[in-house]
Amino acid sequence: MEMCHFGLEAIGKTSWTNENPGRQFYTCPLENNVCQYFNWLDPPMCQRSNMIIPGLLRSKNRLEQEINVKLMLANVSRETKCRV
Ligand SMILES: [Zn+2]
Incomplete structure (x- = not known):
């Protein structure tokens, strides 16, 4: 289980940017990614x-x-x- 900077369980999301289409990452479960946690789940595209x-x-x-x-x-x- 992945934790954000606040010690909360990070949630998995999918990126749809042109640079990383369909690539999954972990982010803060709070709205607007308050603690700025970010970690790729998938290897580079x-x-x-x-x-x-x-x-x-x-x-x-x-x-x-x-x-x-x-x-x-x-x-x-x-x-x-x-x-x-
Ligand atoms: Zn957080």
Whole structure:
């Protein structure tokens, strides 16, 4: 178990910065990381992952948005048909 500078149990979080996408770290459990505790849980990212993962995230988000729009349109047309 990892402890922060206040002796509290550190919590694991995931970084989504371009430098460390998907890399996990430990931080203070208090809001705004009051005691400034920070410790990587995962080893450093390899350069190739750093190049590939942000692109994959962007395309995943774009696809999710497209799906949401299609679902919304499908719901609208279904509701319209019911009223007719
Ligand atoms: Zn702390």
